[in-house]
Amino acid sequence: MSGAAVEIDRAALTDPAAFRRLVAEPCQPVVIRGAVAGWPLAEAVKDGAALRDYLARFEAGHPVEAFVGDPAIAGRYHYTDDLAGFNFRRERMALGEAVARITKPGEATESVYAGSLPTEVFLPGLAADNALPFAPAGVSPRLWIGHASTIACHYDMLDNIACVVAGERRFTLYPPDAIGDLYVGPIDHTMAGQPVALAAEATPGDPRYPRFEHAAARAITVDLGPGDALYMPKLWWHRVEARGALNLLVNYWWDAFPVGPDQPFVTLLLAMSAIAARPAPERAAWAAWFDHYAFRPDGHPLAHLPEERHGVLGDNPENMKMLRAQAMRMLRGG
Structure with a gap:
């Protein structure tokens, strides 16, 4: 119905x-x-x-x-x-x-x-x-x-x-x-x-x-x-x-809720290229990591630490830039 x-x-x-x-x-x-x-x-x-x-x-x-x-x-x-x-x-x-x-x-x-x-x-x-x-x-x-x-x-x-x-x-x-x-x-x-x-x-x-x-x-x-x-x-x-x-x-x-310069679909394409063909148990392990760090059904992954110890995962636009920069270096093989 x-x-x-x-x-x-x-x-x-x-x-x-x-x-x-x-x-x-x-x-x-x-x-x-x-x-x-x-x-x-x-x-x-x-x-x-x-x-x-x-x-x-x-x-x-x-x-x-x-x-x-x-x-x-x-x-x-x-x-x-x-x-x-x-x-x-x-x-x-x-x-x-x-x-x-x-x-x-x-x-x-x-x-x-x-x-x-x-x-x-x-x-x-x-x-x-x-x-x-x-x-x-x-x-x-x-x-x-x-x-x-x-x-x-x-x-x-x-x-x-x-x-x-x-x-x-x-x-x-x-x-x-x-x-x-x-x-x-x-x-x-x-x-x-x-x-x-x-x-x-x-x-x-x-x-x-x-x-x-x-x-x-x-x-x-x-x-x-x-x-x-x-x-x-x-x-x-x-x-x-x-x-x-x-x-x-x-x-x-x-985009009603932009976070940075990258669209989420770009991340999906990279995940498909890097994860989709791996064995099922390994895919399940990566799914747990994606849930923990990206989708966060249980809240912030470092909620058990003081906010000043959240490091690059702290709620700060500059931290988003640092995460992106690290990912770009890794994609370039750096």
Whole structure:
């Protein structure tokens, strides 16, 4: 049975600090109804010609790479059956051409989808004209526009505020620790950068994915309409169905809790290269060390010592720099 996401009153999010405290810090998905209902962009999307004219005011002229699918895929962008290729093609075109093809009156003969477009590059000035007061300072939004589509279940390595401007979107969310039940595809042969959960895209009861029923039982389904927003913490899996003839979304990606210059995924890649092929007992030993020093389920590893004796593990940004410097020396063989 699908669960429900937490919802918060838009009026409570007076600034980025309130958003961080009330929404980001619990690290759970949160729905914000009516978050962007007053945007000029939200008014423009009510008419295809008005939207084209509005976006043209900001267009910088850079070509975009769009996904284009035949009618047979019904907007479901995915792998071919053998995972060797994809069921859509990529086409480079002007943003204005993509918008024109998406908003063309009449029944679409193909599905077109242009996504992850940084507005500061493709549409400078659009973000200032459509501000989100509680978004973290300095975070530039991205634009996603297309016909009806289904984007395969994937995760992001950054925190995400997804704002629906046109159309309706259904997000199906799975928590990060469901990864083992999602049967994740290749990490180096992907549609758009992130690996996808193959089981979430398969027919229910597919015998290739027997553990998926455990993930499905923990799924959270969120339906958003125009003006609504969804906060998703990093590493939450999400399948996205855009259900309108015209769908437009603006999202904000950022790291809500940065610690240093390195992203945790870099550490994961190094751990896979150094640990994954070792014998199971040794992997278990390293898992205990990772838990003790990095994940700390029992608290600080030197809590039994006075703080002045915590050394490089002391709670100080300079100590983080020292740990990183030592790791870099070791990687260089020093």
